Amino acid sequence: MxxxxxxxxxxxxxxxxxxxxxxxxxxxxxxxxxxDLVTEDYYKKELVFQQDIDAMKKAKALSYPPRVEKTEAGMLIHFPENMSPEKIEGKVSLYRPSNKHLDFDLPISVSKPNLLIPDKRLLDGRWDMDVRWTYEGETYLLREHFTY
CATH class of the missing domain: 1.20.5 (Single alpha-helices involved in coiled-coils or other helix-helix interfaces)
Known part of the structure; x- marks a missing residue:
């Protein structure tokens, strides 16, 4: 043919x-x-987005802003030194973009102005961290992205 x-x-x-x-x-x-969507409650979270922006602005405007430091023991979150650690309440949310089964939340309960996230909980890769806490009725938010 x-x-x-x-x-x-x-x-x-x-x-x-x-x-x-x-x-x-x-x-x-x-x-x-x-x-799937990136997070389960994506649309609910969008409704409170302005509150998150306000809480992040408050955290950055502090005289001693919070910071995150990588140590041998894990990720160390330093809260503002002028805040009494016993009055800090909230939670730390760690989100893994590549696998939602690795996401976890930790309650904030500190006696020192530091919170350690243990090394064994953090696998290698990219993490998104939200530290949301309240102190004397004010809400603060710290968002960090890091590769462990």
Missing amino acids: KLNWGTGIVLAFVGFIGFILFFVVRMSLDDRSNH
Whole structure:
């Protein structure tokens, strides 16, 4: 059988379309590809976004702003020195963008102005951390992104 130009072009188009459809079907059925939203309560979190911005501004405006330091024992969160540690309440949320099963929350309960997140809880990779605390009725928020 002899092929002419028209038949060759049609076969090329059919081959290309088949190639693209193969990858579309493969990616939509693959268990490793997760197409969910980044967080479960994405839309709820968007409704309180302005409150988060205000809390971050308050944290940055402190005379001794909080900071995060990587140590051999883990991640050390330094709260402002002028705040009494017993009055600090809140939680630390650690979010792993690549695997939601690694996300966890820690309650803030400190007797010193520092909080240590143990090294064994943090696997290598990128982490997003939200430190939300209240002190004497005021809410503060520190957002950090780090690679461990």
